[in-house]
Amino acid sequence: MMQNNWNILVLIICLVIGAVVTWQEIRRVNKRLLSWRILAVIIASTALAGIAIPISFQKEISVDNQTEAVLVTDGFNPASLSAYKNLKRFTINPALKKRHPKLVLVDELANLYTDSGITRLHILGDGLSAYQLSQLHNLPVSFHPGQIKQGVTAVNWNTRIKNGDELKVQGTYKNTSANKIKLVLQGLGTSLDSVSIKPGETGTFELKNTPKISGKAIYRLLTISGKDTVDNGSIPFQVDSTAPLKVLMLTSSPDFESRFLKNWLSEKGYAVAVRSAISKDKFRTEFINTPAIPLENISGSVLDQFDLLIGDLSALKTFSPQNSAALHKAVTEKGFGVIIRADSAAGNSWLQSSFKTALSPRRDTLAYPILLQGNQQPLARITTGPLSIQFQDGMRPLVTNTLGHLLAATSLTGNGKLVYTLINNSFSWALAGNKGDYAKLWSALIRQAARKTPPEANWAIHTDIPSVSEPVDLLLQSEIAEIATAGSAALPPDQNPLLPFEYHYQYRPEKTGWQLVKAGNATNWWYVYGDEEWQSIRKLKKQADTRHYSLSLAGVNDVTKQIQKKATILVSKIYAYILLLLACTFLWAEAKTAGAATTSRKGQL
Incomplete structure (x- = not known):
């Protein structure tokens, strides 16, 4: 559509120029060679249009007339060009054209597809991105990749973390x-x-690293060889401030573990309500960062005021049938979370049915380091007793010791989660001044159990390394389709026909750095990298995309070999330049000759 509009505009401009110049020629007093001058004007106007507009013609070709061509990209081996001496050799990179003058520079890859005399393209080097490959319109390709000699070949990090969480940058070099x-x-x-x-x-x-900041931040991954920094990649991430959770703590009796946990939660800004049994049907209550409420009867209306319940098994098993049913409903239907501190209480309530325990093979009382799931660095030693949790289907391990004994696990129960822990003396770390490991343990347990509030809309960036050189794919999951804004651009939604709540947007960034995309109340900050960043990963991604494109069309050429087909052949613009030069030269020479003749006659008079 845009090409058609451009062609019409060029034709109008050339017709106007031709008409104006022709009228000027007709108005001249000297009528010598008038018809030739008008013909020269028409040729010049036509040639000018031919330079601006691609001209092509249809031709029947057979397998003998089909031709191959070469596209040279970054990372190619110059020695490999010798194998393609008799083929046209193109590039889209001006820097490669400068180093290898015999390459033909093309402005757009679509020109290679338009010239359908090319039936197969050999791509040398790192290849093309998925967006660039789409411009070839299924033109068959043979890919000859270059070699990635050195660099980061894979990298990943958590782009959004909560306050107090650890940023982890993992990869391969x-x-x-x-x-x-x-x-x-x-x-x-x-x-x-x-x-x-x-x-x-x-x-x-x-x-x-555990960032001490909130909001958007950019760290960097430096690659240092000797004293030189040979690479420098951005690590953008966001630290979200979390609203303090409302925690209800229930204990069958006052103990050190509950006391230290209550103090730690209050220091972190949590709203904490504590109920400790001091005798039958008598309780001591304490409220920190929250107004006091009655806690004698833990009903559904009480549970609705909290996000998380932490209690020892003995206290939870004293619930009346009505309160137990209310807790079960809060967990399964409302996403309420419970951390169950195992103790010596026997029985088979629904709270412990998903977590079977057994005596460990080694019934010693020694202290062993413990490991949080997903962390390679162990925490400090701790004594946990002879019991361990038996793994079963539907369970996710959270904490193990270095002997492999499972000490804490979580299980999904309806919409909520239960976390079961055998660790009841983590206060010993706090007493010893090891507040770091204490915070890591309880932060991990609370994060797993706490009630999750599902977002009304969720953004995702589907382009691996967004840059200003290519469009970026943005994905919004929302119940309402709205026009999004990014920078100064308005982006229309493209609904996924299979997932009606999923909308795709495409945006070409205008600058590097943090970008904001917004659709209604759904906003998201994301980052655009400089073209010089993460070069080795970009090369590997291009190679993978080009290889996949090549394999997907591997049989296309075999199917079309034995048939005749019409090909669109592009006419070289050199002919238009020659015609324009000849026509302008004639008009200039004629004007000079006519002027000299007029001057001569005036001299004779």
Whole structure:
């Protein structure tokens, strides 16, 4: 559509120019060679249009007339060009054209498809992105990839974290050099963590830090060889401030574990209500950061005022049938979370039916380091007793010790979660001053159990490394379709026919850095990288996309080999330039000759 509008505009402009110049020629007093001058004007106007508008013609071709061509991209081996001496060789990179003058520079890949005399394209080097490949319109391709010699070949980090959570940057680095490579996580001008990759090895890495800030931030992953920084990639992420949870604590008797946990929760800003049994049907209550309410009867209306219940098993099993049913309904229907501290209470209530315990093979009382699920670094030693949780279907392990004994696990119950823990003496860490491990343990347990509020809308970025050079795919999951805004652009939604709550948007960023996309009340900040960042990962992604494109069309050429077909052949613009030059030269020479003749006659008079 845009091409048609451009063609019409060019034709109108050339017709206007031709008409004006022709009228000027007719008005001249000297009528010598008038018809030739008018013909020259028409040729010049037509040639000018031919330069601006692609001209093509249809031609029947057979397998003998079909031709192949070469597209050279970054990362190719110059020696490989010798195998394609008799083929046209193109590039879309001006820098490659400058280094290799024999390459033909094309402005758009669509031009290679339009020239349908090309029936197969050999792509050398790193290949093309998915967006660039779409411009080839299923033109068959043979891909000859270059080699990724050195760099980060995979990287991942948690782009959104909560206050107090750990940022983890994990990936793989390929080091083919003879020097040791040092990877440094840098934030706010300070080295936060580092790891080394040995010479000639491909190694995995994990860099961690707990940010002390809120909001948007950009750390950097520096690649250092000797004293030189050879690569520098952005690590953008967001730290979300969490609204303090409302926690109800129930204990069968006052104990150190509950006391230290209550103090830690209140220091973190949580609203805490504590009920401790002091004798039968008598309780002591305490309220921190929240107004006092009656806690003698833990009914459904009481539970609705909290996000999480932490209680020892003995206290939870004293619930009346009505209160137990209310708790079950809150968990299964309303997403309420419960952390159950196991004790010696026997029985088989619904709270413990998903968590079977058994005596550990080694019934010792020694202290062992413990591991949080997903963390490689163990926490401090702790004594947990002879019991361990038996793993079963539907259970997710949360905490183990270095012997592999399961000490805490979670299970989904309806819309809510139950967390079962055998650790009842974590206060010993706090007493010893190890507040860091204490906070990590309880933060992990609370994060798993707490009631989740589902967002009304959710944004996702479907482009791996967004940049200003190509459009970015944005995805919104929402019940309402709305026009989104990003920068100064209005983006219409494209609904997924299979998932009616899913809407796709496409946006070409105008600058690097943080970007805001908004559709109604659904907003999201996301990051656009500079073209020089994460080069090795970009190359691998291009190679994967090009290889997939090539394989998906592997049989196309075989099917069309034995048939005749019409091909659209582009006419070279050199002919239009030659005609324009000849016509303008004639008009200029004629005008000079006529002027000289007029001057001569005036001299004779």
